[in-house]
Amino acid sequence: MTAPFRSIRPDPSIEQAPHPAHGPGFREFVGIVALMMAVTAISIDNLLPAFPAIRERFSVADPNSLQFLIYVYMIGFGAGQILYGPLSDSLGRRKVLLVSLCVYLGATVLAMFSPSFGWLLAARILQGVGAAGGRVLSLAIVRDRYAGRAMASVMSLITMVFLIVPMLAPALGQAMLLFGSWVWVFVSMLALGGVLAVWFTLRMPETLHPEYRRPLSLTAMGQALRLTIRSRATLGYGTALGLMVGCIMGYVGSAEQVFDSGLYRLGGWFPAAFALVAGAMGASTLINARLVERLGMHWLSHAGLIAFVAVALVQVGIGLAWHGHPPLWLFLTVLSANQFLISFTMPNFQALAMQPVGEVAGTASSFLGFYTTLLGAAFGSVIGQSFDGTVLPVGVGYAGLGSLTLAVVAWTERGRLFRPGISG
Incomplete structure (x- = not known):
């Protein structure tokens, strides 16, 4: 993670x-x-x-x-x-x-x-x-x-x-x-x-x-913080990042119950299932690093976010079709696809949030770390605490937070997705 x-x-x-x-x-x-x-x-x-x-x-x-x-x-x-x-x-x-x-x-x-x-x-x-x-x-x-x-x-x-x-x-x-x-x-x-x-x-x-x-200097820190909060891109993409962190934390918090004690009962195979999903994130992180210079942060993150929401809706549909307990291979496949897509959003959202505040990068990044982590923990706990013995809370949480993130990104870019729309 x-x-x-x-x-x-x-x-x-x-x-x-x-x-x-x-x-x-x-x-x-x-x-x-x-x-x-x-x-x-x-x-x-x-x-x-x-x-x-x-x-x-x-x-x-x-x-x-x-x-x-x-x-x-x-x-x-x-x-x-x-x-x-x-x-x-x-x-x-x-x-x-x-x-x-x-x-x-x-x-x-x-x-x-x-x-x-x-x-x-x-x-x-x-x-x-x-x-x-x-x-x-x-x-x-x-x-x-x-x-x-x-x-x-x-x-x-x-x-x-x-x-x-x-x-x-x-x-x-x-x-x-x-x-x-x-x-x-x-x-x-x-x-x-x-x-x-x-x-x-x-x-x-x-x-x-x-x-x-x-x-x-509290005065200097306050001035830097005000500059950070007033940046539409920093606040918008910081919020988007925090919501996607919430997806990750919701999954991580309930992973043991989903894969082991509460649903699939994998026992000693739980670490292997967890590693498979984490491996999907790792692979997409490397791919993102190779593609971002060619396609740009806006295009990659926006396309990845839309695809993430679409796959999350599929994840919800699969959960409903199997009454919350789909076959393990199918659940792992869809979940890994979503984790793969999420890594096209988070690093790029982070970079886009920091882009307008280079002159106060230290304070800005400290504030963003604080804000996005707490936002992610709050929303992640809502997903995790909703665990009811099925895979539906994770799927619904991903679809809900993904859709909210898409709305925040659209607000941040004033509706201009896939291309740079704002500068600050």
Whole structure:
């Protein structure tokens, strides 16, 4: 699964700056930054196989309540993003990242020893706050050190992590359960976060150029925020992105119940089904990267969104035809098609939202990360909490949110789909 990221405004002087002589080399640098991204991603999906064990441990009466382990994490993740961008521009990347890792590791320990389900939810919120640091600062650190083709090379390798981790995370969670307790899933998170903390501390120096440090100023942040909100493209495509994130979160939150405990009863095959669907998203992300320069962000995202709505309506029709329980192969095929199409919308919506606010990119991207994540978590929880033992809530949620997204995009472009219609 992919969340909104923080971008750094390009600056001509930085473009020409040589790479620093100290710090990790190219391969090690990519490894550290990729691990920063992996900690964020794996903390969502590897917990899914542990839902039944957690339900038994805390005697959770309603299985839908387990979905809040995902949604509250995303709330913390969204809230944290609005803090780390401005803080790192003032205090530096290294200090802020290490503090965020301390929050993440402390919250993970709290989760391992939670005496109640409420405490576990609280720990997950704090985990999300801590994990947001890695997501925001990884992009900032890449931009600090590399530019041009070198930056593109680093980002391509890091993107591959986001394509692979969601495919493997449930399998890792399933493997941890073989040790006998759901606590081991959090042990794996603790180990991964601990490795990152040690590796980053020992090998990654401060990357923020001293001349680009900014004092913390509520006035400047307020001005940047007003500029962001007043941009029709930024607000419109940011909202569209948040609604599509809601589709993803609705699916992820109810995936364990759909594929395992509540409907298809796949057991140990649940990670394989989840990986198949995630693989469809990964494939389309790579295709989008190849096609976007030729066809443009508007054409690809608008066409992908219309196709997504059409397939979602087919998904609803299939659900109704089989009374909410279609054959697994058919459901996986249609769901994978929708996940394939959704990846033509989200990265392009993100870029279109950021395009008009380059002069305040740091604050704008932090705000968009906060806004789209919380919007996605809210709508995703509505889909997930509607799970009734059938596939219909996911299909209806996709069709409803997809149609609403199409209306928002049409408003944003003043009805001019498939071509650039506005500039700000």
